[in-house]
Every structure is written in C-alpha cells, then in structure tokens.
Amino acid sequence: MATLPTTTRGKTVPDACDYQGLPAERSKTGGWTAATMILGGEVMERLTTLGITVNLVTYLTGTMHLGNAASANLVTNFVGTSFMLCLFGGFLADTYIGRYLNIVVFAAVQATGVALLTISTTVPSLSPPKCMEGTPCVRATNTQLTVLFLALYVTALGTGGVKSSVPGFGSDQFDDSEKEEKNDMVKFLNWYYFVVNIGSLAAVTVLVYIQDNQGRPWGYGICTCAILFALVVFMLGTKKYRYKKPVGSPLTQIAEVFVAAWSKRRLQLPSDSSLLFNEEDILDEAGRIKKQRLPHSKQFRFLDRAAIKDSESTGGITVMRKWYLTTLTDVEEVKLVIRMLPIWATTIMFWTVQVQMMTLSVSQATTMDRRIGKSFTFPAGSMTVFLIGTILLTVPFYDRFVAPIARKALNNPQGLTPLQHTGVALVLSVLSMVAAAFVEIKRLRFAESHGLVHDAKEIIPMSVFWLVPQFAIVGIGEALMYLGQLDFFLRECPDGMKTMSMGLFLSSRAFGFFLSSLLVGFVNKMTGPNKPWIANNLNQGRLYDYYWLLAALSVVNLFLYLVCANWYVYKDKKLAEDTLQE
Numbered sequence: 001m002a003t004l005p006t007t008t009r010g011k012t013v014p015d016a017c018d019y020q021g022l023p024a025e026r027s028k029t030g031g032w033t034a035a036t037m038i039l040g041g042e043v044m045e046r047l048t049t050l051g052i053t054v055n056l057v058t059y060l061t062g063t064m065h066l067g068n069a070a071s072a073n074l075v076t077n078f079v080g081t082s083f084m085l086c087l088f089g090g091f092l093a094d095t096y097i098g099r100y101l102n103i104v105v106f107a108a109v110q111a112t113g114v115a116l117l118t119i120s121t122t123v124p125s126l127s128p129p130k131c132m133e134g135t136p137c138v139r140a141t142n143t144q145l146t147v148l149f150l151a152l153y154v155t156a157l158g159t160g161g162v163k164s165s166v167p168g169f170g171s172d173q174f175d176d177s178e179k180e181e182k183n184d185m186v187k188f189l190n191w192y193y194f195v196v197n198i199g200s201l202a203a204v205t206v207l208v209y210i211q212d213n214q215g216r217p218w219g220y221g222i223c224t225c226a227i228l229f230a231l232v233v234f235m236l237g238t239k240k241y242r243y244k245k246p247v248g249s250p251l252t253q254i255a256e257v258f259v260a261a262w263s264k265r266r267l268q269l270p271s272d273s274s275l276l277f278n279e280e281d282i283l284d285e286a287g288r289i290k291k292q293r294l295p296h297s298k299q300f301r302f303l304d305r306a307a308i309k310d311s312e313s314t315g316g317i318t319v320m321r322k323w324y325l326t327t328l329t330d331v332e333e334v335k336l337v338i339r340m341l342p343i344w345a346t347t348i349m350f351w352t353v354q355v356q357m358m359t360l361s362v363s364q365a366t367t368m369d370r371r372i373g374k375s376f377t378f379p380a381g382s383m384t385v386f387l388i389g390t391i392l393l394t395v396p397f398y399d400r401f402v403a404p405i406a407r408k409a410l411n412n413p414q415g416l417t418p419l420q421h422t423g424v425a426l427v428l429s430v431l432s433m434v435a436a437a438f439v440e441i442k443r444l445r446f447a448e449s450h451g452l453v454h455d456a457k458e459i460i461p462m463s464v465f466w467l468v469p470q471f472a473i474v475g476i477g478e479a480l481m482y483l484g485q486l487d488f489f490l491r492e493c494p495d496g497m498k499t500m501s502m503g504l505f506l507s508s509r510a511f512g513f514f515l516s517s518l519l520v521g522f523v524n525k526m527t528g529p530n531k532p533w534i535a536n537n538l539n540q541g542r543l544y545d546y547y548w549l550l551a552a553l554s555v556v557n558l559f560l561y562l563v564c565a566n567w568y569v570y571k572d573k574k575l576a577e578d579t580l581q582e
Helices: 031-053 056-062 068-122 142-171 179-213 216-236 250-263 301-307 328-345 348-358 360-366 380-410 418-449 464-492 495-527 543-567 571-581
Strands: 012-017 023-025 460-463
Touching (some): 031 068, 031 142, 031 179, 031 216, 056 068, 056 380, 068 142, 068 216, 068 250, 142 179, 179 216, 179 380, 179 464, 250 301, 250 328, 250 495, 328 464, 328 495, 328 543, 348 360, 348 418, 348 495, 360 380, 360 418, 360 464, 380 464, 418 460, 418 464, 418 543, 495 543
16 A cells, blocks of 8 residues: 655644654554544444344333333433433533543443443342233332433433544544545545444344343343443553544534624624624634634624624734634634534434334334244344344445436436435335335234234234335435435534534434424324323224324425425535625
8 A cells, every 4th residue: 555755744643642642653543453443342332222222112111011102202212312412422522521531431431321221120129020911010110210211311321422422533543634544534434334333233133132032131231241341442542542632612612603693783784794803813822723714604694793893903903702702704604504404403303203113113013923934033123123234235235326327317426415315315204104104004904803902912913024114214214314414414514513513413313212202292192091093002002193194294394304405505515606706
C-alpha cells in the first residue's frame, strides 16, 4: 500500500494527542488496529442491547404476567430512552470528558444494569409465581417491577452513553486531512454499520435460543460477561488510541443563538447583512475556533438579531459576549439545523412501525406454530432475524445492482439521493403494515375455525413464517432509511455539529418508540376494556385494526414528508444560491 513521504504526511496527527496528552504519532497511534478494538466493543454492545429487547416482551407477558399492551409499551419506552440518552451522552463527551472516558464510564454503567437484570431473573422472590392451571396468573408486584425497571433503565443509560461516542471515537482514529486515512474512515463507518447488524444477528439467534431453552439468567449473564470483556479489550487499546479534546457541545451554540436573538428582539435588523457581527471580527483571545464562513440566508431572519452589533462595539472591534452576541456564521449553522428538522420529524413514524416487529409481532409469533421438523421450535423472539437478515442482504444488493442503475437513470453519481432513500423507506413502512394487517386477519380466522378464540395458551395451527413478509419489508426499509439518513445528517449538518447531528438522527428512533407507546395507550383507552384492539388474549382482540391505523398514519406522514422533501434544498446547492444573491 502506497504511503506519502513523511515530509508530506507529517509524523504527528493534527488536533490529536496520545494517552499522555502529547501530539499523537501517526505510526504509533490510531488506524485499523485501534478501530478494530472499538468495533469489537460495539458488537458486544449491540449483542447485549438487542438480546434484551427482542425477547423482553415474552418475558413480561409470560413470566411477569403483564398484558400485551403494557408489555409492548414497556419495551418501547426502554428502547426509546436508550436512544434519547444518546443526546445526553454526546453532550457529556463533547463538552466535558471526551469520547474515550465516556465509553469507559457508560460501558461500566451498562454492565451494572445488565448484572441487575440477571439478578432480577435469578432470585425467585423478584418474579411472581408461575401460573397454575385453573387459577388466574398473579401479576408482578410493584417491588418486583421496580427492580426490573431499575435494571432496564440503568442499562438504557449505559447504552445511550456508549452508542453516542463509539462512531465518533472510531472515526477519530483516522486523520481526515490525509487522503488515505480519510478513505479508511469511510470504510470504518461502513464496517461499523455491518458489525452492528452482526451483533444484532447473534442476539436474535444464539442469545434468544439460550434464553428460551437454558433460562433468562444464562442469557443475561452472557450479556454481562460480553460487556465486561468488551470493556477490558477496549481499555487494552488505551495506548494505541488517538484522542481529541472536548470542544464544547453544539447544543450550547444553538441555545446561545436563540437566547441572544430573544434578548435583542426589539432591535431593528440592518438592511445590509455585512453590518452583522461575523467570524472575521472575533479577537483571538475570545477562544473561538475559526470556521468556514457561511453566506447569509433570508430564512428565519429573527435569529439574525443574535449577530446585531450594539454599544459593545468600540473602535471597529467587537468583543463577543456569550448568550448576548454571536457570529453570523454561528447563526447560519443553527439555521442549517432548523432546515433539517422537518425531514427529521417525518422519519419518526417509520421507527414507530419498525418497533412493532420487536413487540406486537413477537406476541403474534408466540400464538403460532413455530415448529421446524419434529424436534426444533423456532423462538418467537428470533423472528427479528428476518428483519436483520434482510438488512444485511439489502445493503450489498443495493450497492451492486440498484445504485448503478439509479446512477444512470437519475444521472446522479450517488444513485438515489438521501431524501429519495428515505422516501422509499417510508413507502415500505406503509406496505409492511398492510401486510401485517392481512396476516393478522388470517391468523384470527385460523383461531376461530379451530375453536381457539377463548384459549390464549393453545398454539394456532398456522405457520409463524406467515409473519416473514412484514419483517422483510421493514428490514429493506430500515436499510434504506439508515443509509439515507446517515448520509443526510452527516452531509447536511454544519461541520462542527456532526456529533450532535448523529444524536439527532438516533433520537428520531427514540421519538418513534415513544410515539408507539402513546398510540398503544390511546388505542386501548378509546376501544375500551371490553373490546380492546390490543387484548391480553390476541385471539379476542383486533390487532389488525391497529395495523390499519398505523398504515393510515404512515400514508399521512409520507405525504408530509414529500412536502418537506420538495421544500428542502441541499446544503451545497443552497450555499451556492445564497452566495450568488449576496
């Protein structure tokens, strides 16, 4: 592999230091050796998180004796909180402790949470007695649920902290100012997405099988050991890593712009944008890193007030004051983020649909014939393998076949644009719920024809693999959604806000899961206790109507997305237009 001369590449990496705080030597730090240790930890994190999530609903209904609706909501709230805490983890890493320490601390927190979960499934007094024939099942007590919730949400805290920092810390191991390492960074991000799904595949196959056949304590105990092992391996690479110092959170910059604009809301905006305070006016002692100057845009002009110069200007020099005066470039960066928000908001519904595959679809699977041959029973929680397997097949299929055709047809070197990726994914979310509704109608007809409507414990003689289409359609959609949105949020955000932008991308999942919880609660409240759509006995419910509702909401959301996508102008094109107008 060709390398640049030392005089060209330099012996040290700009803006990076080693574990001792000295300039990082290119030959001794970073690169694939360091990145591999980070990727290994991410495999274990994903194995643990999904190993808990995909089979949790069966534990809540079968062992803790909660209803289907309550169990689905508990799972979605747990996963949603994990993704929402990515914003907190990213803020902590960017502002105070850095990504390395963030991963170490929160991996230990995650291991603690999973250990508590292992204990809660091992100690007999922390779960209700098994159901006895002829008597109603005893629901878990408040104390038992408190211990379970504590374990889950400590795990969620650790997961959010780790997930927020791994992609960024991995990319820190490559110098994007050097061509060869920049190409390796792109490869790393591709491998990151791949290993995430490999960890997911192991979770929904091996780990779920162990949980169902050897017991929950064994499954969660393996998760605890996996996280601890990953933490040890990660720390062994301490001397090999490249570190970047915290530079402050973009959330602070956004808050500063809004506060400054509000505090000067009564001031008149100048007609000439060149009179606003900009990067070139900042004194070096202000401690601000110089940024690429952005041209002034006419959208959201209220925020321009944050850059209005006032009586603080003396002798042609303006001293910037946080929370009162910001640069025009800072304002324009915030505007870029605001323009991205409608696209972000219209992706939330997709994740509301996706989470049904880990909750209600798993509940459906428990009622269906899962036998393969005479001796093997397919675990209900492992149905997610069809979603993950489809993702793993879709990515290379798209790169090899779809992208080349799209490049020629659309005359676009990218193939499908990020917004087109997302649009196709949203169409697939509608189709998945239509398929799910039809399969559920067929399942209920089987239950009725075999006299099993009132018996929730008997298996309906209908193959569980009727559920595969809805998992596969969502899997294709998730692959396209992930690829499109990852590209969108990394490319369209300001250069200094990539970590926050990734947190924003992940938070759309969180809101999707929370929306699912709200919808389940609302639907069961409106349909009443006598004829709930999502009944504890699915054979007596109308789950298909809930799927039709999701399909209808997804159609409305798709329409809103098309409006927002048509309104949105890509950053490069908009900057070119604004520059011409200046």
